Each structure stands twice: as C-alpha cells, then as structure tokens.
Amino acid sequence: MxxxxxxxxxxxxxxxxxxxxxxxxxxLPPTVVQQASQSLGSWEVDVVIAGGTLGIFLAAALAKRGWRVILLERGILRGREQEWNTSHQELQVLLELELLTPPEWEAVQVTHYPRGRIGFGEGPHWWVEGVLNVGVDPVSLLEFLKQHFLAWGGQVWEQTAFQSATVHPDGICLQTTKGQIRAQLLVDAMGHRSPIAAQARQGQPxxxxxxxxxxxxxxxxxxxxxxxxxxxxxxxxxxxxxxxxxxxxxxxxxxxxxxxxxxxxxxxxxxxxxxxxxxxxxxxxxxxxxxxxxxxxxxxxxxYRRSPLQLPWDRLLAVGDSSGSQSPLSFGGFGAMLRHLDRLQQGIHEALAQRQLNQAALALLQPYQPNLAVTWLFQKAMIPPLREKTWDPNSINRLLSRVFAAMVAAGPQVVQPFLQDVVQFGGLAQALWGVTRRDPSLVARLLPRLGLPELVEWAGHFGALGLFELLQRLTDRPELETDPQDYFWKRRREAWRYGCGQDYKLFP
Missing domain, CATH: 3.30.9 (D-Amino Acid Oxidase; Chain A, domain 2)
Structure with a gap:
C-alpha cells in the first residue's frame, strides 16, 4: 500500500x-449587475479592472497609454510561489508593449529547459522545443508590473472585493467593500468563479x-x-x-x-x-x-462550450479565465492572456477613445474563435466512457499516439502551435488525415462513441476555421487597410486572424 x-x-x-x-x-446565482436608465453624470476613473492576478497585465498596458485605471484585488496583489510555464515567444509581448524593461524580462525567467517530451502508453516518444520551456516567477513578475502600473498613475485597491455594479447609459457605478467607484468601463478578470460571469451564464454549470x-x-x-x-x-x-x-x-x-x-x-x-x-x-x-x-x-x-463569454451588458467586458478564452485543453489562463494581451489592450484603448462601449462593440473584443471550439471534440475523446463494459482502457493512449505521430510527421509548424493552444486549419486537416490513414479502425470505433450531434457541431466549427482562414488571407492586404477610427472593421479582422490561429508565428 x-x-x-x-x-x-x-x-x-x-x-x-x-x-x-x-x-x-x-x-441561479445572485444578481450582482443591474441596469439603470438615469445618467451617471461623471466618472472618477476610466477603467476599473476587478481581479489582480491577470488583471494587472491589462491594467498596466492601459495606464501606460494614459487611461485612469483602478485595479481591485480582494487580497494582496502578489504572485504565487509556483512558477508559471510559458515560452520566450509568448513572453515577448511584455517587451513589445514595454511593460517590462529588458533586465526585468530576463529576471522573471528563473528556469529554462531545452525540450519537452510527448508520449502515450507503449507508443513512441517525441521531443519538442520552445513549448512551456520557461519557468516564470509570478512573484517578481507581478511586482514589476505593479510598480510600473503605479508609476503610470494607476491605483491598486488591495483587500477590496467587488460587490455589485449598476450600468447607466453614460457609465458604470461599482460597489466595493471599500466604497463606490464610477467609471466608463468595468473589466471582469476575477477568474472562472467570477460572480459577474456566473450571472451572465445564468447559473449554467x-x-x-x-x-x-x-x-x-x-x-x-x-x-x-x-x-x-x-x-x-x-x-x-x-x-x-x-x-x-x-x-x-x-x-x-x-x-x-x-x-x-x-x-x-x-x-x-x-x-x-x-x-x-x-x-x-x-x-x-x-x-x-x-x-x-x-x-x-x-x-x-x-x-464551457459557450466561450469566450460575451457579457450581455454595456460597459462590461470579461477577460482571462472569467471569459473562458483559453482552450478547454489547458488549465489556467496565463498563456491565453499573453497571447491576447496586445489585441485586448489595443481594442479597449480604441473602445474608450471612440466611445464604443455598448454590448455589441465590446462583444467584438471576445469574438467566437473556431480554433478553440474545435478542441472540444479532442477533450471528449480523452474522457473514458462509463457505460461501455467492453471499452479498451488503452484506447485513449493509442488514439493520442496516432494523433501526435501524424502531427509530428507534418512538422513543427503543426505540432508546436497545437501544444500552445493554437489550432490552425491546415495543421488540423493534416493531423486528422494522418490518423485516419494510420489507423482507420481506431477512428471507426471512436466516432460512434463521440456521437452524431457532437460530430455535426464539430464539423461546423471546422468549416468555420477554414472560412476564417480564407477571410483572413483575403483581407490581409495593404489596400484593404481602412481608417484607424473604423473600430468595427479592425475588430472583425482581428477575430478572423486570431480565430484561425494566424496570429501565431513559429519561432526557432
């Protein structure tokens, strides 16, 4: 024993x-967001971000651009001791946005390793470079960001919990454990147990x-x-x-x-x-x-299948784990926040500058992403059935071994994005064809277990993935560049680009 x-x-x-x-x-969860018809009149700040661990990234980026930002944290804003694993490629955005200095960027990377292993059961093993191979110290990372945020004029309200919010036609009024705040926009970064997200999902488990x-x-x-x-x-x-x-x-x-x-x-x-x-x-x-x-x-x-979450109110935006913007295959939203940080901070900046703060405009900052939706079928394939007595307990390992054999054979441009929660149409098509060709009987046994409704739904997401890539390629031309003030066109182009994974660039 x-x-x-x-x-x-x-x-x-x-x-x-x-x-x-x-x-x-x-x-049904408690109601924490209400709407009022009367005007608020004035704001004390431009943006309130509730939830400090991931919210500090957006808070620092927006404060650097000159917006008045308050960051709410129900405890003390401090990173945990456990390292966050990511890659140099994903961390690069913190340098590009000048949220860290080069010495700080180097200092937060406390561990490195050359390669990572993939392997299932008795199948072969593969080694991959440049994926989750950097250990970041969250304590120093969040402290650097916090100090820059304060220097850029931001406010950190620690040991302050969000309680409720009232949406007015011209602003949003928040009630916290330390008093009231009036702002233009509230960003929910409180994580997957956010009361705002729970109300928006109407108690859906x-x-x-x-x-x-x-x-x-x-x-x-x-x-x-x-x-x-x-x-x-x-x-x-x-x-x-x-x-x-x-x-x-x-x-x-x-x-x-x-x-x-x-x-x-x-x-x-x-x-x-x-x-x-x-x-x-x-x-x-x-x-x-x-x-x-x-x-x-x-x-x-x-x-949640309904992700990313688009909140049903004006002047409210969910980010990070609150929005479910990471793949259902990953746990924790640090990587997803880094991937979408530039897009989100630019979009919020333009939404504030152009007063595009209604629900329809903010929904474009968390658009449908078919490259995340297609991963749901992969997750279901990795959950053992409970009612099939003759089901082989080694079949999940065999399936994954075949899938990764096909992806590795297609090259790093296929397997590396997948391991970083970025699914692309061509790579996925190559992987599926490779699995079917290598072991058609395994695929034939798997399909009935997945179920026809799920397969039909997945086929729709797969088709959308291809369509988004086509739209991205058609619109990614200089002659189609429009007025920088065209908020909606820019957000749609970003949705196509990120939704088909073409934001990802393979680094050596």
Whole structure:
C-alpha cells in the first residue's frame, strides 16, 4: 500500500466545489449587475479592472497609454510561489508593449529547459522545443508590473472585493467593500468563479472540467528536460491520467491532470491525490520517503462550450479565465492572456477613445474563435466512457499516439502551435488525415462513441476555421487597410486572424 501523504491544504474546499458540480443541481446565482436608465453624470476613473492576478497585465498596458485605471484585488496583489510555464515567444509581448524593461524580462525567467517530451502508453516518444520551456516567477513578475502600473498613475485597491455594479447609459457605478467607484468601463478578470460571469451564464454549470493535483518537490532524480503531455498507464478509476513535469527553481514540478464530465462517478480530487502518490514513484523513479515536499497543488478548472463569454451588458467586458478564452485543453489562463494581451489592450484603448462601449462593440473584443471550439471534440475523446463494459482502457493512449505521430510527421509548424493552444486549419486537416490513414479502425470505433450531434457541431466549427482562414488571407492586404477610427472593421479582422490561429508565428 502506498504511503499516505497529506494532501494540499486547498484540496478539501476545491473537492467540495467539484462535488457540488457533480450533483448537477442548477441554482441561479445572485444578481450582482443591474441596469439603470438615469445618467451617471461623471466618472472618477476610466477603467476599473476587478481581479489582480491577470488583471494587472491589462491594467498596466492601459495606464501606460494614459487611461485612469483602478485595479481591485480582494487580497494582496502578489504572485504565487509556483512558477508559471510559458515560452520566450509568448513572453515577448511584455517587451513589445514595454511593460517590462529588458533586465526585468530576463529576471522573471528563473528556469529554462531545452525540450519537452510527448508520449502515450507503449507508443513512441517525441521531443519538442520552445513549448512551456520557461519557468516564470509570478512573484517578481507581478511586482514589476505593479510598480510600473503605479508609476503610470494607476491605483491598486488591495483587500477590496467587488460587490455589485449598476450600468447607466453614460457609465458604470461599482460597489466595493471599500466604497463606490464610477467609471466608463468595468473589466471582469476575477477568474472562472467570477460572480459577474456566473450571472451572465445564468447559473449554467461547466460542460466539463480539468482536474489537477501536483507538487513542487525535492529529492527527485535530476532531469534537465520536461514532460508536456505524457501518459504511462491506461485509463483507471473512471479517468485517464496525464502528466506534466518541469524543472523548477526549488525542485521539480509534477502534475497529474485529467479531463472529466460532471458524472458523479468521476474521481474526486482526493482520489486523484491518492493516485498521484501511488504513481509518482514509478513516474519519476523515486520512493515517496525520499521526496521533500516544497509545495502541494490542486485545482478544478471548468470549461464551457459557450466561450469566450460575451457579457450581455454595456460597459462590461470579461477577460482571462472569467471569459473562458483559453482552450478547454489547458488549465489556467496565463498563456491565453499573453497571447491576447496586445489585441485586448489595443481594442479597449480604441473602445474608450471612440466611445464604443455598448454590448455589441465590446462583444467584438471576445469574438467566437473556431480554433478553440474545435478542441472540444479532442477533450471528449480523452474522457473514458462509463457505460461501455467492453471499452479498451488503452484506447485513449493509442488514439493520442496516432494523433501526435501524424502531427509530428507534418512538422513543427503543426505540432508546436497545437501544444500552445493554437489550432490552425491546415495543421488540423493534416493531423486528422494522418490518423485516419494510420489507423482507420481506431477512428471507426471512436466516432460512434463521440456521437452524431457532437460530430455535426464539430464539423461546423471546422468549416468555420477554414472560412476564417480564407477571410483572413483575403483581407490581409495593404489596400484593404481602412481608417484607424473604423473600430468595427479592425475588430472583425482581428477575430478572423486570431480565430484561425494566424496570429501565431513559429519561432526557432
């Protein structure tokens, strides 16, 4: 029997919330946003951003452009100790927008490793460079951003919680635990449990979740490489275990994660933690007694088919995890925030400057993205069926092995964007054709399990992905450049570009 290791401190509370989701009760959330017909009259600031961890990125960018910004944080604005993994390519935007100086940009990158592994079951392994290979220190990153934000005239209201908002024709009035604020625009960056997002979704529970447990620990064998997407066991206990591992400044980080629907028979976080402790010795080649635990981690990351979320009110915009703008295959929105930061800060700047703050105009800042929508079918394919007694628990590993064999064979221009949550039409078509050609019987067995309605819906998203790429190519010409004041045309072109993944540039 595996040694009993105390779980993360946050596990009971997170597990209780996950348990409530599996009970499938739909309760309407409290109303925190209301509308009023009378004018507000004046504003104290231009933008209020609720939620500091990811909100500080937009707050700093907007303050640098001269807008009056207040950032609300219900605790203290400070990054967690656990590193965020990203890449040089994704971090480059912080230099391009001059939110960090070059020495600061270098200083926040505390770990690097040369390549990451992909492998499933008994299939082959592949090594990929330039994906999640940089460990960023959130403590120093957020402190640098905070100090620049303050220097540019921004205000940080720490230990201040958002309570409610009233939308007026000419502004928005917020009630916080420290008083009232009047502004032109409210940006919701409060995360996936935002009360504003909950009201907008009318209590709709998530369509699926990604469950994560893990740790940063010492005493593990020294390995200079990482694991990006790895599995060495078949599906078990109602889920398929996947692993990630990264060198960290004070040890090695390892995650066990899985994708689940809300069936009550799916595992609890407590079950995942027990399995993590049981499987970790075989995964990392170390006995539990040799491990010195630096930090223990857990999380429940919900995903919604209706994403990104377009709020139904004027003067309100959801970003980051509140909006669900990251792929349902990823957990945590740091990478998505970096990818969309330039687009969002430019769009918000123009919306404020041109008074385009109604619901229709702001919805264009979180448009439909078919390259995210098509990934839902991949997630469903990685959730084991519970009612098929003859289902082979090794089939998910075999499917993924075939998929990545096809993508790797197509080249880094296909596999590398996919691993960074960017799906492109040509790469996806090559991967699907490669899987079908390599193992048609596996595909034939998978399709009935996915279901006809899901396949039809996916085909629509796949067609939209191709259409967006066509529109992007047709409009990406100098002669079609229009007046910089044409807010709506610029937002539509951005929607096509980002929606088909053509914003992504492959770096060596």
């Amino acid at each position: 595996a040694e009993v290791v105390p779980p993360p401190e946050a596990l009971p509370a997170s597990d209780a919330w996950w348990g409530s989701l599996r009970q499938r009760r739909r309760e 998530p369509d699926s979740v990604c469950l994560v447990v893990g740790s940063c620990a010492q005493g593990l064998p020294d390995q200079p490489t990482g694991d990006l997407f790895y599995s060495f066991t078949p599906a078990q206990n109602g889920y398929q275990p996947f692993w990630e591992a990264f060198p960290a400044r004070d040890g090695r980080t390892t995650y066990l994660f899985t994708y689940c629907d809300r069936d009550p028979r799916r595992p609890s976080l407590e079950q995942l933690w027990r399995d993590y402790c049981r499987l970790l010795p075989a995964y990392q080649g170390v006995e539990l007694a040799q491990i010195r635990w630096v930090r223990k981690l857990c999380g429940v990351f919900p995903a």
